[in-house]
Amino acid sequence: MKKILLILFLIPVLFSCHKKKEKGYTDRFVNLAFDSSVRSLDPRISNDYPSVHLINMLYEGLMRLGPNGEILPGVAESVDISEDQCSYLFHLRDSKWSNGDPVTAYDFEYAWKKSVDPATAKNGAFTFYAIKNVEACLHKEVSIEEVGIRALDSKTFEVTLEHPAPYFLSLCTCGTYSPVHKQLSQDSFSQTGPFNGPFVLKSWRKNVELCIEKNPSYWDAGAVALPGIRIYIIQDNHTQLCMFEKNELDWMGQPFTPFPLDCLGDSQITSQIEYIDVYGLVWYFVNTQKPPFSNKNFRKAVAYALDRSAITEHILQFGEEPAMGILNQELSVQNKPYFEDGNIALAKEYFSKALEELALTEEDLSFVLSHFSGTTTSRIAQAVQGQLRQTLGLKVEVHQTDWPVLFNQLTKGDFEIGQVTWSSWLRDPIYMLDTFRSQNLATNMSRWEHPRYQELLSLSDHETNPVKRKEYLRQAEELLMEEMPVIPLCYVKLQYLRNPRLKGVYVSPLKEVDFRYAYFE
Numbered sequence: 001m002k003k004i005l006l007i008l009f010l011i012p013v014l015f016s017c018h019k020k021k022e023k024g025y026t027d028r029f030v031n032l033a034f035d036s037s038v039r040s041l042d043p044r045i046s047n048d049y050p051s052v053h054l055i056n057m058l059y060e061g062l063m064r065l066g067p068n069g070e071i072l073p074g075v076a077e078s079v080d081i082s083e084d085q086c087s088y089l090f091h092l093r094d095s096k097w098s099n100g101d102p103v104t105a106y107d108f109e110y111a112w113k114k115s116v117d118p119a120t121a122k123n124g125a126f127t128f129y130a131i132k133n134v135e136a137c138l139h140k141e142v143s144i145e146e147v148g149i150r151a152l153d154s155k156t157f158e159v160t161l162e163h164p165a166p167y168f169l170s171l172c173t174c175g176t177y178s179p180v181h182k183q184l185s186q187d188s189f190s191q192t193g194p195f196n197g198p199f200v201l202k203s204w205r206k207n208v209e210l211c212i213e214k215n216p217s218y219w220d221a222g223a224v225a226l227p228g229i230r231i232y233i234i235q236d237n238h239t240q241l242c243m244f245e246k247n248e249l250d251w252m253g254q255p256f257t258p259f260p261l262d263c264l265g266d267s268q269i270t271s272q273i274e275y276i277d278v279y280g281l282v283w284y285f286v287n288t289q290k291p292p293f294s295n296k297n298f299r300k301a302v303a304y305a306l307d308r309s310a311i312t313e314h315i316l317q318f319g320e321e322p323a324m325g326i327l328n329q330e331l332s333v334q335n336k337p338y339f340e341d342g343n344i345a346l347a348k349e350y351f352s353k354a355l356e357e358l359a360l361t362e363e364d365l366s367f368v369l370s371h372f373s374g375t376t377t378s379r380i381a382q383a384v385q386g387q388l389r390q391t392l393g394l395k396v397e398v399h400q401t402d403w404p405v406l407f408n409q410l411t412k413g414d415f416e417i418g419q420v421t422w423s424s425w426l427r428d429p430i431y432m433l434d435t436f437r438s439q440n441l442a443t444n445m446s447r448w449e450h451p452r453y454q455e456l457l458s459l460s461d462h463e464t465n466p467v468k469r470k471e472y473l474r475q476a477e478e479l480l481m482e483e484m485p486v487i488p489l490c491y492v493k494l495q496y497l498r499n500p501r502l503k504g505v506y507v508s509p510l511k512e513v514d515f516r517y518a519y520f521e
Helices: 007-018 049-058 105-116 123-128 134-138 237-245 296-305 308-316 344-358 375-392 403-412 430-434 451-461 466-483
Strands: 002-005 030-034 063-065 071-073 076-081 087-092 149-153 156-160 199-205 209-214 228-233 251-253 274-286 366-372 395-401 417-423 486-498
Touching (some): 030 251, 071 076, 105 134, 105 156, 237 251, 296 344, 308 486, 344 375, 366 375, 375 417
Parallel strands (some): 030 228, 366 395
Antiparallel strands (some): 087 156, 251 486, 274 417
């Protein structure tokens, strides 16, 4: 076996030496705001952003993300990887739950198997598909004991994959890959934990506020400077902004809450805004099972008719880039756009072909564009509505709804075109591309599939040469943009205001914020 020693455990020590605080700030809590309440503390079932953010503060998996996106050791101290890159043997460090119990390999086995057992699996089960027999188990083709998840002893955890997955260690940083103490069931998940991350939950007033405090049992507790974090549930962005200006909040904006666009006229505010590119974009799922979006030429007509630059420059205004592909520059190996933004002439050609193939007239065509509630999302939808009316004469009705309702409509296929922000959990192209591997995947809300696309992804799965693998993935994205079951709009940036005294906070391109080494000057 090839052994990778994770000697980067020295990095937290360096941070710990760096962050000596001035007197008077040793007891200073960070104050944050979420715009909606946390739904669950169970990492196996949580998929809403407030819950995911909190879980990342309360739990730690085998690996974790470093300040520059690098993968660092978490509960695992080292890992052995087999020559065929299909077997991972994790060696766990001495670490404890917040109740003093040791964190063991059996805790990981218990949590992961609960996540993929058909009797208990929830929304995050698909993130385990790289592991041997997980998909077959979820389809009840094999037993839970046949999946490639096994604790050899309390300190040794073995994972067997279906195929080489160079992104697997990155997956191990995701909240769904956290351990869970066996005393916790999905039916009765305790607010008091136990937890194994840098913080523990001390109080929770639902829809009002949460308070988390430093976990003295965390294996790297000596490097955690903050005594805790208070999280207020505040739906109104302008209220959040006022609180930030009064020093009642230390962070305002993304990824916790949307940033109010109408504050951009205030130069004092805009000069303080911080930005970061993330692995995500605004795109449109289109229902390929129903006309008119069952027609490829109609889908391409809509995609080519959009003027993305106008939307990013005049509506979003935070430096977002138009997207003519689903992978951003860092993840894609394509060096030019797959199509021209706002190509009205070509859009009209595709539209004419679509009308003929659908046996419809322009007057017959109309559809509903659904999006989740929010000032920014509403402005984007209205701009798209106007552009399609002006360029193709399309009658587009805009429907706004809360995210849980929209998510339910999308997963059930009860929509025509749905506007969402889709973000990757991985620093790898496969997450975004895998969304469309099969029409049976819950994430594939367009319900589109293509045999050549599936073949390209399968070839990439089994390719250990990174250059060849990237080429298969490039071809897959090219085919996706030729068929257009999803219409990309723009790549996402995060915007936020931060208390300038608050240092050592790391925001990753995966929309994760790490307060582990945060401190106040």
